[in-house]
Amino acid sequence: MGDRTPVLIGAGQFTYRGDPGVSPSPTALLKIAAERAAEDAGIGAKGLAGIDGLAVVGFTIDAPGSKRGMIPHSTNPPANLAARIGAAPRWSVYSEMGGNTPQYLINTLAERIARGETDLALAVGCEFLGSATKRATRGLSFDDWKAGEPEDLPPPQRIGDPRPGNTAYEARHGLDRPINIYPLFENALRARDGRSIPDHQRRMGELFSRFSKVAAGNPEAWFPVERSAEELVTVTEKNRMIGFPYPKLLNAIMEVDQSAAVLVASEAKARELGVPESHWVYLHGCADASDLWHPLDRQNFHSSPAMELTGQRAFEMAGIGLSDIDLIDLYSCFPVAVEIGAEALGLSLDDPRGLTVTGGLPYAGGPGNNYVMHSVAVMLQKLRQKPGAYGLITGNGWYLTKQSTGIYSTKRPDRPFERQDPAVLQRQIDALPHPEIVERPSGAAVIETYTVVHKREGPFMAIVVGRDGAGRRFVANTPQDPALLASMETSEQVGRKGTVSHSEDGLNLFIPG
Structure with missing residues (x-):
């Protein structure tokens, strides 16, 4: 396979829980995670400055239609971060929106490394709505965030699909945000399975209670608290209903201050930098695809062909099966994302391996588009502790729309890294039959x-x-x-x-x- 085999060599996370008035700026959050990834790899600041590829996950406030423009941040996050760490990457990108993005970026970087286009790359992202929202609502200054942030940077190169997740027709009727759309899938799934509303509420509570237990043992979790199934689904003043059937505690929490980063290198570069092979984790299989783009276009509201096909392709590429997987992290913005994801992959909700390594988005923290970078960072550490084991990670963007899958292990692959063109799966999905849409029904x-x-x-x-x-x-x-x-x-x-x-x-x- 030569020395072009891509390998993950380091990962870092950071969670800030202090005074919002002195919270780290977005660029500072990125820098802290990047430095921790470099420390984990053992390459230090000098090694980090040598990256020739940089991919920054898009900030939530840059999403189409975002109304948080009063919150200052860099006009070119990759360029600003590169300057802060003393790097001059040949290839530098800023992603479009989507919770699938971190896995998608790692898939892309691994492909670039295998092709000889990149030797050492950093994938990094953060979310800062926790402190930023508090600063804005309390009238606190953002001057410390603006200090040292150039205002004349050219716009960054973007990567990913820039299309909004919904149509104007959908948005007029309230289908314009996750908290209004994911419940549609949940209620459809419950009706398909013939469960009563109370029985289904208990099922969701039991599922996410297990997630909260994992979060309780995660030092970087935003809410490291184990909660009972009853607590999660009982509507109270502190756990009000958001969008039926989801009380607040079943929703991803986005107002956090968290960052995470991963370093990816060629084997040759990893050796040159002196990274011990015990730190190496390989991407064995990966895939990316999107379901029919807009919510109303879907075949139904209780399945995801993209989840199923990206899972199948990742396993085919890795040359293993589901029974070979030891660790799992399914994207978990809402219960239905886990339920449909598990069904697509052939997993039961009470699989003894568990379905999260972090605790999930509502408890570990759903930092905008960057959650999966945290799950990769945790998976990296767990796989190092269990050499030869395999870990499965899924990422989901928009409204069960964009899907990315990755399979990892410390075991060296027995075949070259060859990522299938995502267009192959996309053609299959786009050809699926779906209902005709009528905008003026009567x-x-x-x-x-x-x-x-x-x-x-x-x-x-x-x-x-x-x-x-x-x-x-x-x-x-x-x-x-x-x-x-x-x-x-x-x-x-x-x-x-x-x-x-x-x-x-x-x-x-x-x-x-």
Whole structure:
């Protein structure tokens, strides 16, 4: 295989829990994680300055439609970080949005190394909404973040798919954020399986209680607290409903201050730098693909062809099977991401190996697009402690849309690293049949899936995805009737019939029969 085999040589994480008024800037968070990765690899500041590839995960505040523009940050995070660590990488990129991004970047860097285009690369990301939000709401200064941040940097080269995750039609009816969209998948999955609402709530609580137990043992977790299944799903003042069926404690927590970084090198470069082989972890298999892009385009709301196909491809590339896996971290922004991911991979929710190594996004922390960098960093350490074992990681972006998978081990691969062009899987997925969409439905209709969206004061809007008499899919809202909204959380609505109409303001209204 030669010396071009890519290998992960170091990883670092950082969690800041101090005074938000003196919290590290975004660039400082990136730098701390990068330096910790270099320390872990044993290459120090000089080795870190020698990177010739740099990939920075996009900040959440740079997402399309973000309203957090008042929070200052670098106009070119890769260039600013490179200057801070004394590096001059030949290839430097800033990613588009998506929780799949860290694994996607590692897959890309490994491919570049195998091709001889890069020798030593840094993948790094952070989130800072925890302290940034507190500074903004309390009127605290950001002057220390601005100090030393050049304002005239050219825009960075971007990598990834820049398309917004939803259409204007979807957004008009509330399908414009994860907390409103993932519940659609959860309720559809429950109805498909024929579980009662109380039984399904218990199932979600039991699943994520196991995640919280792992977080309790993770020193970098944002909430290192074990919680019972009942605590997670019981609605209280502190655990209010967000989007039915998810109380607050079942939602990813994004307002954190966390960073993580991974160093990837060729075997030749790792030897040149003196990194001990006991520190080496190989990427044995990987794959990237997206499901049909917009939520309304999906074949259904209880499966993910992209999760299934990227999993299959990663195992084929690695030359192993699911039974060979020892450690697992499934993307866990909401319970349904784990439930659908496990089903796509052939895992049971109570698999004795466990489904997370970090504790998951609601408890370890869901730092914007960078969570998977943390799961890779933890996986790296666990695999070093268990030589020859295999670890599986999945990443998910937008609304069960973008999927990336990676399989890791300290064992040296017995074949060259050859990443399949993601377009191969994408052609398969894009060719899948899916329902016709109608934007101006009228007449008899039936609910395919739904959610009830809450404010602090209580429920204020229901979102219904339904089919009209011709089988075409639409999205609509219901009347804002408190009794109706309350009933939609206590009795199954999937399959309920009614009528739908279109108003001049561009909104569809579904009235249950």
